[in-house]
Amino acid sequence: MTYPDKLMAIRSQMKGEGVSAYIIPSADPHISEYLPDRYKCIEFASGFTGSAGTLVITEDFAGLWTDARYFVQAKEQLNDTGFELVPLQTQHAPEYISWLADRLPEGATVAFDAKLISVGLAQLLEAQLSPLGIQLRTDRDYLEPIWQNRPALPTAPAFLIGEELTGESLGSKLERLRAALKKQRADYHLISSLDDLAWLFNMRGADVKCNPVVLSFALITQETAMLFINTAKFSPEDQQKLLTAGVELETYDLVEKAIAALPDNTSIFIDPKRTCYALYKQLPKSVRVVQDTNPTTLFKAVKNEAEVANTRSTMIKDGVALTRFFKWLEDNIGKTKITELSVADKVRAFRAEQEDFVGESFDTIAGYKAHGALPHYRVTEESDAELQPDGLFLLDSGGQYHTGTTDITRVVSLGNLTEEESLDYTLVLKGMIDGATARFPKGTRGYQIDAITRKPLWDYARNYGHGTGHGVGFFLNVHEGPQVLNPSPMPVDIELGMITSVEPGIYRPGKHGIRIENLVLTVPAETNDFAEFYTFEHLTLALIDTAPVKKELLEAHQIKWLNAYNQQVVEKLGPHLNEEELAWLKEKAKAI
16 A cells, blocks of 8 residues: 555545544554554554654644654655645644644544553643544544554563662662652552663563563552563563562553452552553543652663663773774775665674674664754665765764663764864864763753753854753663753753763754764762752763864863863773774874
8 A cells, every 4th residue: 555545544434433633643552752563653654764753634634743853854755645744843742732723623523542642642632622622532543454464562582681780679679669659649550661661670672673672561569560561571580580579470461451450449650651541541430540750760760880880881892883883984985885874784783793782772873964964864775875085974873782772973074074064063062062061050950951052052053953862771762761951841850870862963954964972971070058069971982083173163171171082082992992993093082
């Protein structure tokens, strides 16, 4: 079926049931950002492959609401599909709700699949549409009847990881979680989010590409812990370890039955952003619902000493791999055919040589020249560009290791840079340095760090349409909450022990894109009469190219930091490089 054929088939079902609008979100029953193939509904319906967006289909319009990271990509991928791009004004905001409210008449029906909509989003739809006389139908899946050979749920093995990696036992984590539930006066706690479950049970798997998570749910009380999962994923030894720790193993699809059977007049704690509406609807009417962020999300964001130590060792492995890659690139550019696809393969190969490597933490973004202007560019056979000794090349990549997760962006000069390219590169570098070296009082939030990072770009009337940073998991999801560095006034403090990315950028469609990204750890700075102050430790260890830098635009503290950082890269990576590699790195890291 072509995309227009699929759109016609969806509309036919809508018409047959008197549905005026159909919503297809980018989600699964765990409200994940990255999805198992079975739930890549937007890609199936429209061809759009980005990790964020919402399709809305009416009788005479079909649109994709997505953010600035994907504007160019969406326009290309939606061509001739029957869908149009609707640019979001604010990242992640459900702006299509007000669009529907403005266009649908009283008595209209909006349908969606409650398995793919969070509790919070369903409540927002109801709050904004029901007063207008617009009905909601929450049990419609118009894709299933037309999705031939729809992928089954993944069956990849799962495994437990030890305290030498996690730094905390399952028993200790359950104890902390139960204390939090007691404070909330909740008898039960339902956890649906896969990263929270992986962290709590010290388990990892491969059910979602690049994310070492396992499809599962959990129902926790003060005395019991039920894990709903395909138990065949675990070895008998790991099953026994879980049972010994007091975890009852139940079949994955029995979670709805367990929720529906909760005793009358009890209470349950759920995270409305990470729990699907279908499960919420199964709760008995007399059960009191407490809605807040999962306690495990907050626990998980603050890394313990073992996780930090393991991450530091991981950054050395990752830095060695990237050093070898960039040396290889410089040695071979213009001499042999190098394309964006071959680059992605080469980076992975260098990482795969490192101890404890498991896989990539996301699909590598290898953007040459104009492709670098697409913040979430994913190279395909059709788009694959050959690199030449000319212009800028952007590489955003990361690895999953048993000992941690990495995410790094570097831009390098391949030759003959324009004044504009050098200026943009230098401004992005200034922003990254200022954001990642900020000293700030306890209680500072992400939007404040975001503004500090953007100021050097704002001074030159430059900006970027994505956030400045995101939390990063420990051998877990490369995007992890609750902290974010973006303009939204999120009520989340940047706390000691959090690992966060700092990644400003400048993008010029059709020309070039620049983003420089390091992962940083929040650490103490000083305590005085004014406040307790924090700062960041740079965890990422990889050369920052100085060739494109316009030194006259850098302030003295920025030059000092850049030279010291590149020297630290040499010192930390040097013992793990051969003589030729080290000589190359020392030359590239010379002070400016």
